[in-house]
Amino acid sequence: MDWLERIAKLRQWTRSGARAPHKPLLLLYALGRFQDDADGSLRYTAVEQDLQRLLTEYGPPNKTTPAYPFHHLVSDGVWEVRTDRGSASPGSGIRDLRETGATGQLAPDLRAALRREPDLLGRMARLLLDLHFPPSLHRELCEADSLELELAEAEQLSAIRRQRDRRMRELVLTAYEYRCAFCGYDGRIAAMPVGLEAAHVRWWAFGGPDDIENGLCLCSLHHVLFDKGVLGLGDDQRILVSQRFVGHSPAARDHVIALAGRPLIGPQPGARPVAAVHYDWHARQVFHGEPRPATA
Incomplete structure (x- = not known):
């Protein structure tokens, strides 16, 4: 499975160039937490404030909620959500996620791939940064997500992302x-x-x-x-x-x-x-x- 291609093709709401970085911000946050604890899951009530802060600071000007990506990222095959009852995600409502004790985690196959390929996490994070944010914010986003990356490292991902004009x-x-x-x-x-x-x-x-x-x-x-x-x-x-x-x-x-x-x-x-x-x-x-x- 090509995880980089899957990351590059996240399903996002788009219209007239509108920004919708909800899923990329959640994924960057989850990758940072994976570096710290590869087996840990993220209880929605424990990370809601962190995710809301990221959306407020790095998302579009319109109001939004972290409940949306927490639920909908499941459809991209890179994320799973469970509740205290063991069931799947209860929906994208804030109240639903809070009351059911919903927890999220990178999908099992993705976690296994990250363990097998030590450099995959950095490549995924850099791709998310390049595809959704300007370079002036990359280092700041890494710090906000506790991601340890060498941003100066060159990447060979030209088949996935278009190339900049050096002039x-x-x-x-x-x-x-x-x-x-x-x-x-x-x-x-x-x-x-x-x-x-x-x-x-x-x-x-x-x-x-x-x-x-x-x-x-x-x-x-x-x-x-x-x-x-x-x-x-x-x-x-x-x-x-x-x-x-x-x-x-x-x-x-x-x-x-x-x-x-x-x-x-x-x-x-x-x-x-x-x-x-x-x-x-x-x-x-x-x-x-x-x-x-x-x-x-």
Whole structure:
């Protein structure tokens, strides 16, 4: 059985590029727990808060519940659910899972394969990360799920996932003249830029192309905040800051809150700006809550 192919083909609700990372987040969490205790099961009531936190922080802006993936992942053949009475999953209702003492665990065949092939867990986790999340969040997700992975290790999974265009970074940084489009940061060591990255507006994992119209040059801080939905981009190419972001320090005010309503820095004349189809996707699928009013 090709477990990587099965992971790549998880049944997910999709419509117009909508994000539905519920099952991938549950699987990443379960793989992290498997590393710690290969025989342990996850009682829903014990992990519900952890799973809800992951969905809130890394899922789409709309409200959702961990009960959904806990029940429906069974249909993909990689997960099993049992109750205190020994029966199968009682359904996707929170109350059903709580009252029946439902527990979940990686499917027996998958657990056996993970024991036989020590590197399979890392390959599965990296595939889930690549297919559903931008690289700026990979390390943070591993830490949140207690996954011990070497993220720099090269993988040969080209038959399962499409390949990135390695020219993307240079094209985007050149278009924005090696300055963060949000704050103007342009740090270098000798001739080499440091802390500047090419951010996909529409995530590569969700069909975002590797071109200038889908890219922003951002400093490392603003790249992560952009990918977590704290920052966004409005119709007039002005920066959006989520009302859900809270920060009282001068640094939080100066580097985040004060960006509300500011125009982007760049791109340089002749370079194409971010296309509406891409920043509209980001506003629907990544940006959290309502934007703050522009600062004076």
